[in-house]
Every structure is written in C-alpha cells, then in structure tokens.
Amino acid sequence: MGMLETIARVCDRCHRPLEDDQFRLSMTTAAGTRGVYECPCGAVTVTVIADERTSNSPRERQ
Numbered sequence: 001m002g003m004l005e006t007i008a009r010v011c012d013r014c015h016r017p018l019e020d021d022q023f024r025l026s027m028t029t030a031a032g033t034r035g036v037y038e039c040p041c042g043a044v045t046v047t048v049i050a051d052e053r054t055s056n057s058p059r060e061r062q
C-alpha cells in the first residue's frame with residue numbers, strides 16, 4: 001500500500017547514520033532492491049531499499 005517505514009541506516013562498522021550523500025549505487029536482486037552506502041570510515045554497508053514479495057511463499061523451499 002506504499003506505506004514506508006523509516007529504516008535506520010547505519011554503518012556496519014561504526015554505526016554512524018548513513019546519509020543520502022553517502023549513497024553509492026543500488027542493485028536489484030531476486031530478493032529486492034539493495035542500496036550500497038559508503039561510510040566516511042571506509043566501510044561499505046548494504047541496506048534493503050525494497051523487498052520483492054511477489055513470489056514470497058511460506059513454502060518456497062524445494
């Protein structure tokens with residue numbers, strides 16, 4: 001329904017908040033869209049931008 005929660009994006013290493021100007025690239029995988037942020041400390045953090053739930057089945061194991 002387009003209801004977005006605010007997701008706290010923090011650096012994996014130093015836990016500083018990640019700002020929009022630290023955004024580097026996004027990539028789309030089968031699981032959804034991921035964003036890559038580069039912290040001033042040098043660490044790269046991958047965050048979830050959007051999840052694809054079109055084929056999310058509780059019994060998708062094969």
Ligand SMILES: [Zn+2]
Nearest residue numbers: 011014039041
């Ligand atoms: Zn950091």
